[in-house]
Amino acid sequence: MRAYYVYCREHDISLSHAFVQPHASRFDELLEDGSISSCAARIVERNQEGIVVSGAFLLATQGVTTDEILVYPPASPYMPEEDSSRTFAFAVPNNLPGMRWICRESLAQGASAYDYPLSSRFDEMDTLVLFEDVLVPWERVFMLGDERLSMRFFQESGFHVHCGHQVLCRYVAKTEFALGILFYMAETLDRASYPSTIDKITEVIASFETLKSLLVASEAGAAPDRFGSMLPDRRPIWTANVLFPKMYPRMIELIQLLGGSSVIMIPSERDFASESSEAMERYLRGAGIDACSKTALFRLAWDLSSSGFGGRQTLYERFFFGDQSVVAGRLYHAFTDKEACIGKVKAFLRSKDE
Ligand SMILES: Cc1cc2nc3c(=O)[nH]c(=O)nc-3n(C[C@H](O)[C@H](O)[C@H](O)COP(=O)(O)OP(=O)(O)OC[C@H]3O[C@@H](n4cnc5c(N)ncnc54)[C@H](O)[C@@H]3O)c2cc1C
Known part of the structure; x- marks a missing residue:
């Protein structure tokens, strides 16, 4: 985290952030074979290079116009686990393979600053960012697995x-x-x-x-x-x-x-x-x-x-x-x-x- 802070400062990196997941990720689906399926974001693999993440996050305001994104879903306060595949925090460049951005409609109805004094100049695009098996390198992983630690980080x-x-x-x-x-x-x-x-x-x-x-x-x-x-x-x-x-x-x-x-x-x-x-x-x-x-x-x-x-x-x-x-x-x-x-x-x- 310290190294990343210095990196952002020295390279003038702009960041969006996403803490929340879409509503669908909060529903668990019972499949015919009795197993439970969920589209909640999770780590699907850990390897020598880093973690592989799949899932979606919102609402990264300015997501498509910044250099990088900080992703930090808050941990569940109920029965915290020590090795949860849904607990992580990382920051990555916006253009890693497997990342995709979905924008809402622009709210700037026109270019005239007389007609649209705020929206023509200050509309900040909101985005849904998809991670489809994205490899996040270890040096960009700030938190992994430990839900209690993840909660403590916010507080402390x-x-x-x-x-x-x-x-x-x-x-x-x-x-x-x-x-x-x-x-x-x-x-x-x-x-x-x-x-x-x-x-x-x-x-x-x-x-x-x-x-x-x-x-x-x-x-x-x-x-x-x-x-x-x-x-x-x-x-x-x-x-x-x-x-x-x-x-x-x-x-x-x-x-x-x-x-x-x-x-x-x-x-x-x-x-x-x-x-x-x-x-x-x-x-x-x-x-x-x-x-x-x-x-x-x-x-x-x-x-x-x-x-x-x-x-x-x-x-x-x-x-x-x-x-x-x-x-x-x-x-x-x-x-x-x-x-x-x-x-x-x-x-x-x-x-x-x-
Ligand atoms: C314009 C805009 C820009 C944003 N930009 C960012 C951003 O850049 N980065 C980012 O991380 N987030 C961003 N957010 C997201 C923001 O953090 C979330 O909107 C916020 O955390 C609430 O989550 P939600 O929208 O899913 O609302 P919900 O959690 O769905 O809440 C909606 C309503 O449902 C009620 N509710 C929810 N759960 C329950 C329950 N179990 N029982 C009863 N009632 C319930 C709530 O009380 C609330 O009234 C942005 C949001 C907006 C609107």
Whole structure:
């Protein structure tokens, strides 16, 4: 792992990652001869050169545009085995023999940055990557067989904390951007001082301030770990991981609620160059803004909230760190003040006798 880290750093290697397997890999099929068949990813052979892997992984975002991929299916927490053919972690170049990539449809509907301000520039392709008897050389195998060790690696390396800190920076940046869109929309619609607008935007201000505070708290509580890296305080980060998958879809809903029809009545760049442009200028202008500039803003609001690209973003934020119960469990089990909280309640109940 250390050698690979240095290799990536020195050669400027970009990586996608895949932790999850397709749904079909979770079903076991009973065959006529009584045996059980499964398409779950597994090691089919170990030889002198390395391990041979078969199976499929998703959802390697940017998979086809990076140099290499890190594959690390989480081990089963139930009855961990010491030599499971389904437990491994490795990183390989994207073009090894036997690897195949299946992409979803592109969400960039066009090339114009006016018409598709986000999707034309920022669509990150999601992929399903197939391994058909792929030989992974030993120097690229980081973990093999031992499910307990595989689980410990996630915990003891501080994976979810280091990664979560970077993710929390993203939450703050995205919330600030959504807030900017909402404020600007309210101005151009001449609704900035309506109580219903203030209610909506204040919800996002509160999210923004909460996330920034959690980021500061995670840094203020940082301490060196046993490897000598500064490890941020995990509880504020995991709190943010629980909150943001609910905050983000709500921000998107608020953009739709504030904008109404303006989020969809958004002519294209070509329309503004047509014979209808004069009428559009008259009827689609906003408060203190011409129609073409106002439409640019609302095309952005649409691309973030209502286009295919926007829908994918919302799904991404809902599932980034796994499904909600997994994310909640991480914070729940890390919460060490449970006894102190219960103690306060017990002390209060006892106080009636004093
Ligand atoms: C846009 C996007 C990009 C992504 N990019 C990447 C990436 O680059 N790399 C990567 O590794 N992963 C990526 N992911 C995958 C992400 O890690 C997974 O979506 C996430 O772990 C959840 O897994 P799942 O999609 O299979 O959902 P599921 O596990 O199927 O969950 C879907 C729903 O089913 C419920 N559910 C699941 N199991 C049960 C059960 N046994 N009983 C009751 N309810 C259940 C869940 O609570 C949830 O509500 C991406 C996902 C999205 C949406």
